[in-house]
Amino acid sequence: MQTLPNPTLSASASAYATDGTIHRRKTRPVRVGDVIVGGGHPVVVQSMINEDTLDIDGSVAAIRRLHEIGCEIVRVTVPSMAHAAAMAEIKQRLLQTYQPVPLVADVHHNGMKIALEVAKHVDKVRINPGLYVFEKPRSDRTEYTQEEFDDIGEKIRQTLKPLVLSLKEQGKGMRIGVNHGSLAERMLFTYGDTPQGMVESALEFIRICESLDFRNLVISMKASRVPVMLAAYRLMAQRMDELGMDYPFHLGVTEAGDGEYGRIKSTAGIATLLAEGIGDTIRVSLTEAPEKEIPVCYSILQALGLRKTMVEYVACPSCGRTLFNLEEVLHKVREATKHLTGLDIAVMGCIVNGPGEMADADYGYVGKQAGYISLYRGREEIKRVPEAEGVQELINLIKADGRWVDP
Secondary structure, eight states, X not given: OOOOOOOOOOGGGOEEOTTSOEEOOOOOOEEETTEEESTTOOOEEEEEOOSOTTOHHHHHHHHHHHHHTTOOEEEEEOOSHHHHHHHHHHHHHHHHHSOXXXXXXXXXXXXXXXXXXXXXXXXXXXXXHHHHTOOOOOTTOOOOOHHHHHHHHHHHHHHHHHHHHHHHHHTOEEEEEEEGGGOOHHHHHHHOSSHHHHHHHHHHHHHHHHHTTOOOEEEEEEBSSHHHHHHHHHHHHHHHHHHTOOXXXXXXXXXXXXXXXXXXXXXXXXXXXXXXXXXXXXXXXXXXXXXXXXXXXXXXXXXXXXXOOSOEEEEOXXXXXOOSOHHHHHHHHHHHHTTOTTOEEEEESSTXXXXXXXXXXXXXXXXXXXXXXXXXXXTEEEEEEEGGGHHHHHHHHHHHTTOOOOO
């Protein structure tokens, strides 16, 4: 097994400016339907339905549910030619009953014919380099000769070429989606079960595409363990910088699980890389209904200042100085104002840290003396009102400023 080099962040991923904003890695734009990934465009949110693609009614309904709550790209599994044909009907049904939705087909084992067919009906095809040309492992193998390695590389090229030319002609995209858990045997023998093996697997496919003058590529380097995922993406970004490549990244921690830990695990991987400037589209992979993934994606992006899709609430954790039931009041303020997308609202328990901590908020709700609330516009205290009237008076202040909209 080869030793994995310790990748350092490249200059393009140096992350933060002195004002705290994130400097995103410069990438080329790749169009997926009416959505653009990379090229400085907002980080795109995507998910994947779990219906069988042969269930056309169920698939159309699932795609629509995701799209209606903000999922911008929807992926669908396509394991056979029958599933590929079903995608034509699914796309047509969406056009007739809803609207166009950017669709990605997930193609795996020996999928050349499937990929060629489904490419006609979707906006992007995702392939897994470890499975696209599947070589059955040999139990007696001790090494791969260079000749064997190159022979399989040429087989991959000949198998991939028709798909690349088809996508190029149609102006569609491809995701080269490497998974740590499904590296090809020759990559495992050559580089070990490492992020380096993942990177070399992706680069092999990228070079084939570039040799055919096709660059509508999005790259992913997913793993179920966060440290492996982080190392793979960082090393890939470094290698692409060295090679003059500027392809956008799709981020995700695969098989993250469910519940609180699944969300924390996904956030640990995705948010870390986004904060370093790496990442152009994301998916949170939960063992739950796909609709549950979308709020997590937007919360990650909002927390990092990369997308603003909800009200940003600044609230202290409460302490002995707090002059009202902070948890209860925050709930009331949120319920009254959560539809005012774009506003920053602070709810602070006392005067000690309140005004300083909420200095960047549009409005502040601060406990200043027992039984009374001070309302702020930015850094300016506007009025002091009885606690029982606090939420309504906050609403009145927002209305007076012309920033209120009805739910």
